[in-house]
Each structure stands twice: as C-alpha cells, then as structure tokens.
Amino acid sequence: MYAEEFIALKASEALKALYGAEIDPSTLQVPATRKEFEGDYTLLVFPLLKLTRKGPEQSCEQIGSYLVSNCPEISSFNTVKGFLNLSLSNTFWVENLQEASTKDFSAPLSSTGRRIMVEFSSPNTNKPLHLGHVRNNLLGASVSNLLKAAGNEVIKTTLVNDRGVHICKSMYAWQQRFNGATPESSGKKGDHLVGDCYVEFAKMEKEDPSVMEKVHEMLVKWEEGDPEVRKLWEMMNSWVFEGFEQTYKALGITFDKTYYEHDTYLLGKELVQRGLDMGVFVKDPDGSVWCDLTADGLDRKLLLRSDGTSVYITQDLGTAERRFSEYKLDSHIYVVGDEQNYHFQVLKLILKKLGFDWADQIYHLSYGMVELPEGKMKSREGTVVDADDLIEKMYQEARESSEESGKLEDMSPEEKDRLYSMIGLGALKYFILKVDPKKKMLFNPKESIDFNGNTGPFIQYTHARICSILRKAAEKGLKPEVSAEVSLSPKEIRLVKLLQSYPRKVKEAADALSPALVANYCYELSKEFNQYYHDTPILKESSAPLLCSRLALISAIAAVLRGAMNILGIELPDRM
Secondary structure (H helix, E strand, O other): OOOHHHHHHHHHHHHHHHHHHOOOOOOOOOOOOOOOOOOOOOEEHHHHHHHHHOHHHHHHHHHHHHHHHHHHEEEEEEOOOOEEEEEEHHHHHHHHHHHHHHOOOOOOOOOOOEEEEOOOOOOOOOOEEEHHHHHHHHHHHHHHHHHOOOEEEEEEEEEEEEEHHHHHHHHHHHHHHHOOOOOHHHOHHHHHHHHHHHHHHHHHHHHHOHHHHHHHHHHHHEEEEEEEEHHHHHHHHHHHHHHHHHHHHHHHHOOOOOEEEEHHHHHHHHHHHHHHHHHOOOOOOOOOEEEEEEHHHOOOEEEEEOOOOOOOOHHHHHHHHHHHHHOOOOOOEEEEEEHHHHHHHHHHHHHHHHOOOHHEEEEEEEEOOEEEEEOOHHHOOOOOEEEEHHHHHHHHHHHHHHHEEEEEOOHHHHHHHHHHHHHHHHHHHHHHHHHOOOOOOOOHHHHOOOOOOOOOHHHHHHHHHHHHHHHHHOOOOOOOOOOOOOOHHHHHHHHHHHHHHHHHHHHHHHHOOOOOHHHHHHHHHHHHHHHHHOOOOOOOOOOOOHHHHHHHHHHHHHHHHHHHHHHHOOOOOOOO
C-alpha cells in the first residue's frame, strides 16, 4: 500500500473514532509535505471542518494525537493552520524498502481488461525515414510499452502509405530522369534512392507544372490495374520496404500488424457508398463525393475525386472500421503530428455520422514537430535529417565521448561497438522522449550525448555505477538484504519514496499518453541516487546489516531504472 493510501486509511479510522464519521479514504487529500515543513505527508483538514465542528488547529491536534497514539507507523505530527503534517516511522520505511527489494519492476500492473491499438510510423513509400519519423516511431513504441506496462493489451500497428499521388511522383521522376538506376547500381539504400526521385520531381514540377497531369494519369492507371504501372510500383516499393526494415531494426521498432494503403483504400470506397445511400454524403455534378460538415463548424470534406480515386481520409475510414470489427478494440490511438489535427477531427465526425458508436474511442496523440537549430525540415527540398545518418552520428558522438573518458581499455572491440550503439541510441531516444509529446522540440545531438544533466547517458551511467558497486560487493561476499534493525537516513527515505511512487508514475504516464513523465522520473531517481552516493560511503560502511541494506536499496534503484527505461526502449549497460 502506498504511503498516502495508508495515511488516508488511518485518518478515516481516526475520523470515525473521534467524530463518528464514515469517510471514504479515497476522498481524503494527502499530498507530500512541503519541503519547508517537517513531515512526510500532509493531511488537508480544512475540508473536514464540517465533520469535526472545531477550528482547523484544534481539529489537527485531535486527529494527529489519535494517529500517533493508535498507529505505530506514524511517529509524530505538527500542525500548520489546517494542515496536519505527519512523519512516518523508520519501521514503516524499512518495511517499504524490504518490499521494493523483492519487487519485479518489469512486470505490468494489474490487468485493465482493455484492448488498445496504437498506430504509429505509417510512412510514405516515397522517401526514407527522417528525424520527424524518428520522433513518431519512438513515441509510438514507448506509448505502446507504457500502455502495456499499465496492464492493457496492446496491438502495435502501422499503415504503410504505399499508393497515391506522392508515390506516383517518385515513380514518374524515376522513369524520366534516373536511367533505370537501382539500389545496387547506385550504391544507395532503396529508400534513399526513391527519396532522391521525390526530390527530383519537385525540381521537374518547378520547371514544368504540367508534369502533374502525367502523375494523375499514372495514378488512374494504377487504380485500373495497369500491368506496367503496377510492376514499376512493386519494384520501387520493394526497395523502400527493405530500406525501412534496416532503419526499424536499428531503432528497435517492431509491429504486431502492418496494413497497406493499397489494400485499405477499397474498404473506404465501400463506406463512401454507404454514406451516399444514407444521405450523409453528396455527389457533385463532376462525380466527386463530399461530406458537408459546415453545420458542425468545419468545411466540406472531399472523399472521392471526380475521377473516382481515393484521398487519405477514404482509406482511414475503411481501416478504422476493419480494425474495430476485427479486434473488438476498446480504444484506438493514432500517433500523428499536430499538422493533422483537423484530419482526425473530421475522421471522428464522419465515422459518427456513419453510425459507428466506437468513433468516440478514437484518440489522436498529436505531437509537435522536431526542428533543428537551422530551422524546419522539408522533404521535397531534401533538407531533412535522415534517420540513418542521425543514428550513425549518434554512434560517433557516443564513441568520441566514451573514448575521452579512458575507462574502456579492457573492453573488446565488439563490446565497445555494442556500448557505443547503446549510448548513442539511448541519448537519441531519451532526448526526444523526455519532452512532452504535445510540445515542439529542438534537437541537438551534442547536447543529447552529455553525461551530465537530464540525458540518457547520465541515466545509463548511473545504472553502470550501481552495477559496479554491486559487483565489488559480491567480490567481498556481500549480498543485498534489508535488515529490520537498520535506521534509514532522510536521503534513504527519499529514495524509498521514489521507488514506492514508480507504479503510480507508470499509470499516470499511461493515462496521459506521455512517456516524458517516465523519462523525467528516471532523471529524478538518478539524480537523487548520485547525490546519495556522493554523501554516503556505501562499501566503506562498518555495519554489515546497514551496508547490505544499502546494497538492497541501490539494487532496487537499478531494477526500477531498467524497467522504466525499457518502457522508453532504452538499454542500460552494466559498464561504461
């Protein structure tokens, strides 16, 4: 039981004994005591004055005296107006440490019985993944891990946007300007080669805007199943898929289910016909199909072009209907940038108009864009930070920083290589995930690799430091074990409080769909440990029971860091 819950329970017993009042403990407010006052937690007595029929200070005195007299876990109290500050006993905290030292922090919380699908990544097959995609992938994967850790069944999925005008642009440019180039002949990853085609088309369009007519002709042929167009489409998509797979593997990204737009856009067409039959949609004289949302404060939304081809929202309608039907979902989360806020507002509204009750279970996790010190990235202009280049840059930054420390001489080249990858990816992932998803962010590779401050390497180093202490202790035959006789210091109690709060932090972060809450919890715990380590001679402690209890404390800290950072997709090394 959490300390706050314990105090609330005992306070409700006190209120019944003193005033004959039956109070639900969950309604009592028990925040942590402010740092300028003595105490661990504070019972807010102001809301209880109607029950006590006494002034705030007298009420605090009566409740505090009862708790100290009848609850050995509460050692003392003090009163500040209507605030009852309570101090918990050493025995209480030792028992909490004993519990933490045996807890499996990697296990999920109790099952919620909810099935949630998370769609993320969902790339276009006309360009390689870039820094913006990296934030999307890391958010999607960590939110999935977070929801799973909070006791939900989670299905990770992606929708590959492998058809449409943007794909035909790359195909047309390849036909006109690339002389049959392949990944093998060009020496490029397939997704990079296709991305070059997309950039080239932007140049072609500037030279001659009429090339867009050719692209639309190609799209119509694709939807008609033209063999030549389909063969080119399959070849270029295969190049991109192979390139994507390499990048996903490097980032540690996996999916439980992959959908492809070339399959799902037809599902959307069926729903468009249903909407026409219901009178929800209208067909204009040119044959295009629209949904009029002006009465809802929005615009008219195009669902089918006059030539019968689909738009993005067409397949999103069909895909949503298929997923809820197939998986009986309780919730569906789309991890998509905030430039698509309007799109998802329209999607939910149209689904409601089509009569789908589950439309309210759709949630758009809208995140801010990633920018660089030099400004915003633009794919069509080729001014993006490529994901593969970024991963390599982070590896090199990690290698340079680690080699400067001079602590890796006894590592093999293979061990060093793995460590550099671990640190580089850890720095990248943490720097992105520590920022609230809704906020825009500025990415700075140099700043992210710093071994001090709120960074991934700082937390990785903290874990490695704890592992080093535990190894040295094991060499001396010492084992982590909490003794009931020890007296914990204020710093140790602070660490136990943080350990105790971890499950609630996971739930809070899952409810908010914000891995940033877990990331910053890890930083706070690491910072507290390092301050404790600086002031406390763990291995030099003369009392064996106290030394082993301290080993149990730091072992639990390492376990929590592993569990929490695993949610973020970050590995923690044993040595650095």
